[in-house]
Amino acid sequence: MSTPDASWIEDPDLASAVAEVEEFAGAAGWDRPPQLFALVRTADLARAEPQLAARLAGAAEWTPIAQDALPEGDLADALATVGWPPEVAGCVLVQEILVLPPVAPAGDTAGIRAAPADDVPAAGTDPAAPDGRPHREGRLVAGVLRDRPGGACLLRMRDLPDTPLRGADLAPNLLAALRTTLSD
Template sequence: MTAVSSNSDALPALAEEVEQFVAAAGWDQPVQLFALVPTAELLRMQPELAGQLDAGSALTPIAQDSLPDGDLGAALAGIMWPDAVHGCALVQEIVVLPPEAEAQMNASDQDAEKLRQLAAEHPQRQEARLVAAVLRDGGEACVMRLRNHDDLLKGPGLAPNLTAALHATFT
């Protein structure tokens, strides 16, 4: 197995690890961005981290500075990663609506702020923490935890627009 495919295979578990790390601080967290760097390279450059990192993990998430307030898409569009970063993961809290409620909210009829307000006030809304992780080579994984449930939903298709925006940070 090549290093690239092992990174892609390990990405779902890494997304779960990032979610657990953020979950330890509780809910109502700001958007958080992590660089995914090769663990072996990180240990080579900083051997003093040996006791803190899982040497068996292909990639290590490294928390980045806070993103600016405002439009997430605009903030992501301004990011360019150095070659040493092989991927990234973004964690954000979102509101999830049932499909029938989303169908009633026609985006073409409303501005974005009005849609956010309607979603926040919807009686069937659920709060969730979403983690989207991508690799420079194209791999992606997503996990989502609903605020009132312990189960973790998994699948790369959970946030296609977000994963596309994260992939764009590598072009």
């Protein structure tokens, strides 16, 4: 019997750091550019910066530290230029995204049902979607640790702010891109 892949299971301490970053980003409001955070072990930060020790007492395992703004343009290109020193144990990225509904193959209506009009959340039209599919805006926060598999993600929809989605499997490609920033 093989060992199941547990990379979809969130590390609770990493998930806590991701939630902290999302709360910080939420306080700044919507319509913000992507922002990157370094994650350092709180105990290591307290030893390195003794003047912060009292403020960090009892804090979470990981402390997120906001980084300079990412260059404008393609996020993948920006992440390809990022490298971290060994003291950085992980990183978290927060970005706003458009969530499009899935597209069924032509003629395939399996699993598609019409929702009553009052159950459908307010939606816009993404001009980039050639078929004019409705979209919803969200804030996606994803984080990884250098020495642990998987990651943690949180997605807060703009129209449903009190109901965030969580799970390491929400953005596997983004988690992989963040992991490459931690490569030696």
